[in-house]
Amino acid sequence: MSNNRVAVMKTYKLLIGGEFVRSESGRSYEVQDADGAFIANVAQGSRKDVRDAVVAARAAQPRWQNATAYNRGQVLYRLAEMAESRRDELVHQVKAAEGLSTPDAESTVSASIDLIIYYAGWTDKVAQVLGGSNPVAGPFFNFSVPTPTGVIGVLAPTSSSLLGFVQTVLPPLCSGNAVVVMASEERPIPGLLLGEMSATADFPGGVLNIISGQLGEVAPTLASHEDVDGLDLTGASIEQAGEWARSAADSIKRVFVPRSGDESLSSLRRLRAFIETATVWHTIGQ
C-alpha cells in the first residue's frame, strides 16, 4: 500500500427512522478533537429533521412498547455486543472527543457497554420493581402497571460523549419509549457511532433517532413539539433548561432535569422519569 492513497473521509449522518440520512437542509459542520484538530464532517440537523424524527419515533413506538420485555432486553444486549466488537473505534473517538488518555478512554467505553447491559437486564424487571398489586376493599385485583410515556426527546450531555449518551438514552429505551436524541453539539461522534451499531442490533427503525447539530437551534423545536411526550434536559444549560421546560409545559410534557451534584449510574431516577403508571382492575375469578 503506497502512502499516496487518497484519504477516505467519513461524514457522519443523522439516524432517522432507521435510516442514515444527511440533514434535509443539506448542511454539515466540522467537528474537532479536544486539541482543536479536525476529526470529521457531521450532518447538521435542522428543525425539519427533528420533525421527521418525531414522526418516525411516533410510528415506531407502539411496536417497541408491545414487544415483550424479554425481546427488548435481547435487542439492548445485542447493542452491547455490537459496541463491544467495535470498541477500538469507540475508544479512538472517545479519546479524540474528550481528550482522554487511552486507559481512561478504555474504561469509559467499558463503563458505557456495561451500562447498556445493565439496562438490557432491566427491561423485564421494570414491571416488578416499579409496578405492583394494590390492596383494595373489594373482590378485585388491582395492579399498577408501568407503561412507557411515548416519544421522548433527549438532550444528551455535552461533555460526556459516550457514557453520558448511554446514560440518558438507554433508560427511556429500556422501558419501551421511542427516543429522539440531540447528540452533544461539540462531541457528537461517539453517540452517532452507537447509532450505527444500533442499526445492526435489531432495533425497529425509528425507535432510536439521533440528530446532531446546534443545540440552540434545534432543541426548541423538540421542546415545543406537541407530539413529544417527554423531555430530558440533561444536555441543556440552566438558562436553556428553564426556557425549554417552559415551552415543554405548553404541551404538558414530562420533563427530566438531573439533580445537581453527582448522580450514580445505577440510579432509578432516569428509568422512572419516563414511565407512566396504569392502574388495572380485574375481578377475582374462581
Next chain:
Amino acid sequence: MKSKVGDHAQSVDNVVTLVTSPGPRIDSEAHLVATLKALPGVDAVGVEARVAKLATRSIKTSAKKEALDLALSMVDLTTLEGADTFQKVRSLCTKAMLPDPRDASVPSVAAVCVYPDLVALAKDVVKGSSVKVASVATAFPSGRASMKVKLADVEEAVSAGADEIDMVIDRGAFLSGQLGRVYEEIVAVKEACGTAHLKVILETGELVTYDNVRKASWLAMLAGADFIKTSTGKVSVSATRPVALVMLEAVRDFADVYGQKIGVKVAGGIRTSKDAIRYLVLVNETAGSAWLSPDLFRFGASSLLNDLLMQRQKLASGVYVRSDEFSVD
C-alpha cells in the same frame, strides 16, 4: 388559435380540424375514434421531468397559508369502505362543515363523497351548508355491471339528493378499443344525472400509459363530463402527479377548443399537505389560475384533511402539532 409550445399546439390544432362546434361534437363512433387518434402521444420523459421540476417550488409563509386554505376548500372528504356506518358518515359530514371546531376561520371542505345508499343521510346532515354531497355510482369501483344496473345506481343516488356523481368508466371496454361504448355510457350517465355534476373516474392506474390517460380524458370531456377524476383509490396505483399533469393539459386544451372549463379531481394516496401543494403548483402552471377553485379542482381524500389542519395550526402557532389533535375518521 393562439400558438403554444410543443405538443400542446399540435394537439389542439389536430382536434380542431376534427371536431365541429357548435353542433354535436361527436356524430359517430368513427368520428370519435378519429378525434382521439389525432391526439399526439405524450412525451413521458418530458412530463416526468416537468413534474419533478415543479415539485422543487418552495411555497412558504403567507403563500403556504393561502395554499393550505385553498386545498382545504377543495377536499372531497371521502369514505368508501364496506364498513361505513351511519355514525361514521354523520361524523364525517360534521367534520366537512367544520373541519376544526376550535377555529371558525377554517373553510369547510367542498364535498363529502359516499356510497349511494348513504347519500340521503349525508344530505340531511350537511343541509344548509355549502358542503356538497358526492356519490360514487355505476358499480363503483370496478364498473363491472350491466348498463341497466349502472343507470339504476346513478338514479338512486340522484334521487337521494346527490349534488355530484362520481362514475367509473368501463376500463375493460376502453382498453379493448370499444371507445364508442365507453362514450355512450358516459353520455347515458350524464343524462341520468340531470342537474347533478358528473365526475368521470378514468382509473388511470389501470390505463397503463400516459397516451391512454390523454385519450380517456378527451373521451370523457367530449361525452359531457363536468370533471375528470384520476382514480377510485381502490387499485394499487392511485393519483400520481405526472398523470395529473397530462389530465390538466387535456382540460386546458379542451377549454382552448370549446371555451368550456372542465374540472380535475385527483384521488387516492394524497395524504400530506406537501403533496397537495405540489398538485396546486401543477394546476396553476398547467391549466392556469382559473382552475385554482373548488369548482374546477378537487382532492379526493380522507387523511389529507388532518394533515392540512395540522400544517395550518403549525403555521399559526409555530409549534408542531400532535396528530391526535384532530378527529380520526
